[in-house]
Structures are given as C-alpha cells and as structure tokens.
Amino acid sequence: MTTTDLPGPVRLRVFTEPQQGATYDDLLAVAQTAERLGFDAFFRSDHYLAMGGDGLPGPTDAWTTLAGLARETSRIRLGTLVTSATFRRPGVLAVQVAQVDQMSGGRVELGLGAGWFAREHEAYGIPFPKNRFDHLTEQLEIITGLWSTPVGETFTYEGDLYRLVDSPGLPKPVQQPLPIVVGGSGPRRTPALAARFAAEYNASFPEIDEVPTLFGRVRDAAAEAGRAPDDLACSAALVLCVGKDEAEFRRRAEAIGREPDELREHGIAGTVDDAVDVIGRLVEAGASRLYLQTLDLHDLDHLALVAEEVAPRL
Structure with a gap:
C-alpha cells in the first residue's frame, strides 16, 4: 500500500511503548513503516521506566524522539499518549x-x-505531587493560553501552582489550535477537562463493554460546555495482536508474553475476522480513532497485515 490514508470509518494509529526496550532506530523503522502503509498517526508513550523486564537498552525521551521523527517522516501525525504533567x-x-x-x-x-x-518518578528524581490533577488543569490552562496569545502581546498567569509574568507566548505551533488529547476513565474531572481543552478524548485500555459509558460521559460534559456533538473526537487505545490465522495469532501472543484468551477479551486480537468485529463494535460506540498498542516493534509484518487485511474491511 502506498503512502495514503487507510480506508474505513475510523483512523488507525500505531501506538508504541518504548520504555519496555527500544532504540530511536527501532521507533524510526516503525514510524516510517506505519507511514508507508497508510496509518494515520504514530504515537508513543512518555515513560522513563520499564513496567516489567529490564527495559534494555533504556528509555528514550518522547519529545526528543518526536523531534527526530518530525524530520524523517512527511505525512504521518505524531504525538504522545500521554505526556505526564x-x-x-x-x-x-x-x-x-x-x-x-x-x-x-x-x-x-x-x-x-x-x-x-x-x-519512575522516584527512579529519576522527578517530584510526584499528590495534587496531580491540579497540576494538569493549570498546565492545560497555561499551554493553551501561551499558544493562543496573539503575537506581540503577552501572557500572564497566576495560579496556585504556577506563575507566569508577561510571557511573549513564543514560539507558536503551526497548527492553530494544536490538537490536545485528554484521556482517562474518571467519571467527573477527566470528562470536564476533555470538554474544556481537548480536541480528542481517549479511553486507554478500557473494558470494551465500558466504552459506550466512557464516551457518553464525555459527550455529556461537552454538551454542558456548549460544544457541538461532533466537535470532540472519541478514541480508544487497545493492545493489538492479530494473525492471518489462529496459529499466527498465537505465535504473536507468545512473542509478547500474553495469553491468547486474555488478549481476545481485552484487545484487538485474534484472527483478521476477530479484529474486524472488535473494531466494528468500537466504531458503533462512537470511536473515530483507534490507537493500536504495538508491543513487538520488530514485527513490521504485523502492521502490514492490519493495513492490508483488516483496514479494507472496515
């Protein structure tokens, strides 16, 4: 498949977890393959410590990585899911x-x-405050405030946690506004923040049957904030493990250390038919973007299978 958008009613995005063990070159290969195959975006986690395993050769910084990929790709969108405040x-x-x-x-x-x-905060000497949602709220206020301040004017902010005085609000992103993704499963604060600041709400590794409820809360919050029903995109991130047949699926499950039955219950997993069925359920629930958590970064044929066999059937 050439470098064009994949067909279907939902944007398919590749999502990686480099803290588990990946070099920049590994991520570059995945991003360029995803771009060539027509995936909508390449996203990565923003973590500094592996969650199980040795994490060798060690972490890569998310925004340093994306800066490099920005110069070595041409079409695919790039982002974090998610940077920690x-x-x-x-x-x-x-x-x-x-x-x-x-x-x-x-x-x-x-x-x-x-x-x-x-x-991971403890391991790298990063403060881990108890009031993290307050930090997140003020950071969203500040970042959007800086980016939206007209050139030639200044931005001042006096919060409980941060204070900015007469900032020029530079540099400006190319996109105005630059899309912000807010995610989580909280019943109140997360939907309110998404409705206020985000272009997209993301449900990260939800139970599939709970997706309609999570999306419904966010849509209700957006309506209360005066936003149009289709103004806030809804997405989900789920583990990907698909084979052209049962044997290949099980081989891929073994390669990432997961049980086939558990993957089928919680992810976009199984045969091509299984994957199409799960994606269909998510689209019916209102998902317009799906983040496919790709754990074996050296299995580029996995991405090709999704692009060539799953996407055309959506």
Whole structure:
C-alpha cells in the first residue's frame, strides 16, 4: 500500500511503548513503516521506566524522539499518549511541542495527563505531587493560553501552582489550535477537562463493554460546555495482536508474553475476522480513532497485515 490514508470509518494509529526496550532506530523503522502503509498517526508513550523486564537498552525521551521523527517522516501525525504533567514545566513543554510542530510542518498532537507511575518518578528524581490533577488543569490552562496569545502581546498567569509574568507566548505551533488529547476513565474531572481543552478524548485500555459509558460521559460534559456533538473526537487505545490465522495469532501472543484468551477479551486480537468485529463494535460506540498498542516493534509484518487485511474491511 502506498503512502495514503487507510480506508474505513475510523483512523488507525500505531501506538508504541518504548520504555519496555527500544532504540530511536527501532521507533524510526516503525514510524516510517506505519507511514508507508497508510496509518494515520504514530504515537508513543512518555515513560522513563520499564513496567516489567529490564527495559534494555533504556528509555528514550518522547519529545526528543518526536523531534527526530518530525524530520524523517512527511505525512504521518505524531504525538504522545500521554505526556505526564509532572515531567515538565508547562512553559517548557509549550516551547517543546510548538517547536516539534514546526519541525513536522504541523503534524503534532499533544496528549497530556496527570501522571500515575510513582516508581519512575522516584527512579529519576522527578517530584510526584499528590495534587496531580491540579497540576494538569493549570498546565492545560497555561499551554493553551501561551499558544493562543496573539503575537506581540503577552501572557500572564497566576495560579496556585504556577506563575507566569508577561510571557511573549513564543514560539507558536503551526497548527492553530494544536490538537490536545485528554484521556482517562474518571467519571467527573477527566470528562470536564476533555470538554474544556481537548480536541480528542481517549479511553486507554478500557473494558470494551465500558466504552459506550466512557464516551457518553464525555459527550455529556461537552454538551454542558456548549460544544457541538461532533466537535470532540472519541478514541480508544487497545493492545493489538492479530494473525492471518489462529496459529499466527498465537505465535504473536507468545512473542509478547500474553495469553491468547486474555488478549481476545481485552484487545484487538485474534484472527483478521476477530479484529474486524472488535473494531466494528468500537466504531458503533462512537470511536473515530483507534490507537493500536504495538508491543513487538520488530514485527513490521504485523502492521502490514492490519493495513492490508483488516483496514479494507472496515
């Protein structure tokens, strides 16, 4: 398949977890393959510590990685799912993301979350505050405020946690507004933040039967905020493990250390028919984008199978 968008009613996005063990060259190969096959986006997690295993050769920084990919790809969209608000000061993050957006020609999306992995903060000396949602809220206010301040004017912010005085709000991203992704399963604060700041709400690794409820909460919050029903995209991130037949599916499940039955219950997994069925259920629930968590970064044939056998049937 040439470098064109994949067919179907839902955008398929490749999502990687490099903290489990990947070099920049590994990620470059996946991103360029995803672009060539027609996937809509390449996203990566933003973590500094492996969750099980040795994580060799060690972590890569998300925004350093995306800056490199911005210059080595041409069409595919790039982003994080998600950057932790605890990792960077909001002013610095606003500069980083705007610069990578410029480097990519306007292809970046910022996934921003409150952070949750206390052990990685401890391992790398990053403060892990108790009021992480307050940090996330103020960071969203600051980043959107900096980017939306007209050139020649200044931005001042006085919050409980952050204070900015007469910032020029530079540089500006190419995209105005640059899309922000807010995710989570909380019943109140997450939907409210998504409705207020986000272009997209993401449900990360939900139980598939719970997706309609999660999307419904966000749509209700968006309506209360005065947004049009189709103004806020809804998406889900789920593990991907598909084979052209049962034997290939089971081989791929073994390669990532997962049980086939568990994958079928919680992911986009099984044969091509199984994958098409699950994606259909998610689209029926309102998903317009799906993040396919790709755990074996060296199995590029896996992505080709999805592009060539699953996507055309959506």
